[in-house]
Amino acid sequence: MFVFLIFPILVILPLSFNAGEYFTFTPEMLRLDPAGFSLKHYKDFFFNTDWRVATFNSFRIAPLATLIAVAFGTLAAIGLSQSHVPYRRAIMAILISPMIVPLIISAAGMYFFYSRIGLQGTYIGVVLAHAALGIPFVIITVTATLVGFDKSLTRASASLGAGPVRTFWKVQMPLILPGVISGALFAFITSFDEVVVVLFVGSASLKTMPWEMFNGLREQISPTILAVATVLVTLSILLLATVELLRRRSERLRGVSAA
């Protein structure tokens, strides 16, 4: 079963070093003949203009979208965690909805609406759309860290003369930071991986890496995609490791036992 989960991802790694032009294992590769392997698809990824533009766009959109999602999301999560919030369920449902609504529907709606207000095909439009998609993840992770938050800490801080802002930065923030960061990573990966909304809200000059991959898979099949895929898998391993470390740290900080 674990093979089923992991094998498809592993299988693309060797193929990305394929010296041929197709998605298949060549006889040379199976014989482990060095001639069957090459880095040319990586070269293509790093030096081809289309891919460079796409990489640039991805790194231009995702961080800003993440920043917006995290800034608004963290504030709201703190608000939501307070004891008496009217219409809490309704608000939560609205904030989580971008995660629940199928992407094609969000994309369709955004395409219609953003065309009306002149945001369709703009950088800002894509950033706002991606921020909206990332928000549920920030809300969920930050609320989760706030569940075990000891309220007496903020009261203690206040009794020692700190204002609400100072208390937030000095007491609350360090404790919820792991949640904030892993929310940010989720938001980042959401934007970084997202293709449906970009296809509709974006334009040719805003092609991102997933867009380019999607096109590649649909039209010209080149192993460069597998090279990109390998780079992305490496990136996801790094992100996964970070989130895991943060989760452990958070549990330690909040005194929740690791069991």
Add this chain to the structure above:
Amino acid sequence: MRALLLIAPLLIFVLVTFVSPIVDMLFRSVENGIVTEILPHSTSALKDWNSERDELPGEAVFRGLYVDMVIAVKRRQHTRVGSRLNYEAAGIASVFRKTGRSLRKVDVDAFVRHFTDLHPDWENRAFWEGVFSDPAAAGVLPNSSRTFDAWSQDFAKPEDPVPEDFVYVALAGELRGLDASDLSGFGQPYAGMLAEAARTIGRLDEISLKQEFLQLDSEWSAATLWKTIKIFSPPLTEAYFLNAVDMKKGIEGVERKSEAERIYLVIFGRTFVMSVTITLACIFLGYPVAYFLARLPLRKANLFLILVLLPFWTSLLVRTSAWKVLLQQEGVINDILVAVGIVDDSARLVMINNQFGTIVAMTHILLPFMILPLFSVMKTIPPDFVRAAKSLGADAFTAFRRVYFPQSLPGIGAGSVLVFILAIGYYITPELVGGIKGTFISNRIAYHISTSLNWGLAAALGTLLLMAVLLLYWVYDRIVGIDNVKLG
């Protein structure tokens, strides 16, 4: 209060960037302003036309049509209304296109002369401006008023001294049936001049714009065309929704489409069946994995959990391309099968660009969403219960079936709803590995947005899909609670 202040910025942000687009989509699925917007005179004249009798509309409608078409052609909108109506009855788009091209051939000199022969002032733009700036104009002659404004504001150059022909046609059309008393609200000299023009307006009855239009395109004599325009005049329509469930608003009311045109129910059905299949496959594959993980000591379980989380964190496109590599005819699986000798080289299996490809790839992609909730439920099941059952004489299978399995049901429920919700809305994977037979309703929605440009239908299909998802979401909330959604 402070809590709300903290929430407000995000709430507003989500309402603007996300909720309004969805509302916009819902609105578009019933919106039909385009026909009355572009053909205001024809549609208002059509109100008096009885579509039950198989007669062509009267001259009033054709006069309206002339005015509408002139304005629409100037604004390049006639093809838009043509293609809108073409969704309902094929062929209308070409009628509008053809008529738009040769509209100049329609002879309306008689209308102009009717006024200018009465008084030369009717050739004077300033005089017309006087007529329509009269307070009575908007109430008594609304259509002509709007037509003249459209001409003077949008089309006329400042130095044009005489209104264009279509303005005369509009006024003539509206004066038909009015008499001096109707026009007495106007100031002088306008009331007198209009009444004079109205008194003799019957003279124009012998001019038949109907004949002129029939000469441009004989299709204008088709009652179906007019009935279609009349049916789709109201600003709101249920037509897109009917279309989305393979019905149509026919001339005799709502009816099913002909057999060959029924496609959406099939695709909805296919989306549903394939999503159920994927969910079941996820249960069968995910349950043993979660069970295995839950029984491992924590440290080891965390290690194996990474094997589940890695696919979860890997780009969707990476996983889809992996399946393309594996499943294609020259792909890894076929190569292995040929090498082992199970399959002949000439009879390689077709596993991609069909339903099988979509189901396999999506099961893999959605499997973590089944394993994670299952695992979190199974972790909480104390092993003592099963041990107790065994000590009371149950064999391993009975203990599992009667004790462990019922306790893990909430996990199956949560995982299934989650996987199913995600599956029915999937777009990318079916698009890339689904071919023609393995595509979902989302692919049709995308097609109507970007290729066929039938946005209303896309919105209606989207709304139906959204309803299904919201219903499931509500179920999910009942079983698990939104607050309990966990990530990794």
